[in-house]
Amino acid sequence: MNLVKKKNKNLRLVTRTIVLLLLVSAVVYTIASKDTVKVLAVGDKAPNFELIDLEGNKHRLSDYKGEGVFLNFWGTWCAPCKKEMPYMENQHQAFEDKGVHILAVNIQESQLKVETFRDQYGLTFPIAIDKDKSVMEAYNVVPLPTTVLINKDGKIEQIITREMTEDEIISYMESIQP
Structure with missing residues (x-):
């Protein structure tokens, strides 16, 4: 019985670690790939549309x-x-x-x-x-x-x-x- 509890505990720890790594990766990717939008100012060429x-x-x-x-x-x-x-x-x-x-x-x-x-x-x-x-x-x-x-x-x-x-x-x- 103790062995089964220990396996379940280890499995939960691995699952939580994987989920946490995925979340951290998503946040890092979002920040790193964020396009910087140029703020328009007087004198700039107006974007065509x-x-x-x-x-x-x-x-x-x-x-x-x-x-x-x-x-x-x-x-x-x-x-x-x-x-x-x-x-x-x-x-x-x-x-x-x-x-x-x-x-x-x-x-x-x-x-x-x-x-x-x-x-x-x-x-x-x-x-x-x-x-x-x-x-x-x-x-x-x-x-x-x-x-x-x-x-x-x-x-x-x-x-x-x-x-x-x-x-x-x-x-x-x-x-x-x-």
């Missing part, structure tokens, strides 16, 4: 070369986003012919929810959904709303991580006007 808007049109950042891009990351649930959307719509109308384009990037919400929001606010600028958060991650977006101002050369002019007033939106759009 391709997203499809609600109407099915492709939008690549590279397609806007020579023009300013007001790249706004947002969500339908975000109160500051709701507040600034009408201001963005007003300025979309005013700046579209001046070579400054708004592209709104919704983060992972359903097409129906985003279309309902667009219709409720009467938005006419392009709205795309970042379904897998790849563009959000490429731009290191943390709070919503975040707006990245991109100049005619494809470089980041400014990153705004808060709600904007209409006067601020006008000023920002003027700053990236070609």
Whole structure:
């Protein structure tokens, strides 16, 4: 009987040791293989991307070369986003012919929810959904709303991580006007 207990005890010890080694290996692998994401800063080249808007049109950042891009990351649930959307719509109308384009990037919400929001606010600028958060991650977006101002050369002019007033939106759009 003692021999059986001793074997069981040894077997448990070996099993626990193996599990512990596997856990330690997984942690070490995760830390060692972690990709370092470059934090974007003013003056950096804006990462290119391709997203499809609600109407099915492709939008690549590279397609806007020579023009300013007001790249706004947002969500339908975000109160500051709701507040600034009408201001963005007003300025979309005013700046579209001046070579400054708004592209709104919704983060992972359903097409129906985003279309309902667009219709409720009467938005006419392009709205795309970042379904897998790849563009959000490429731009290191943390709070919503975040707006990245991109100049005619494809470089980041400014990153705004808060709600904007209409006067601020006008000023920002003027700053990236070609």
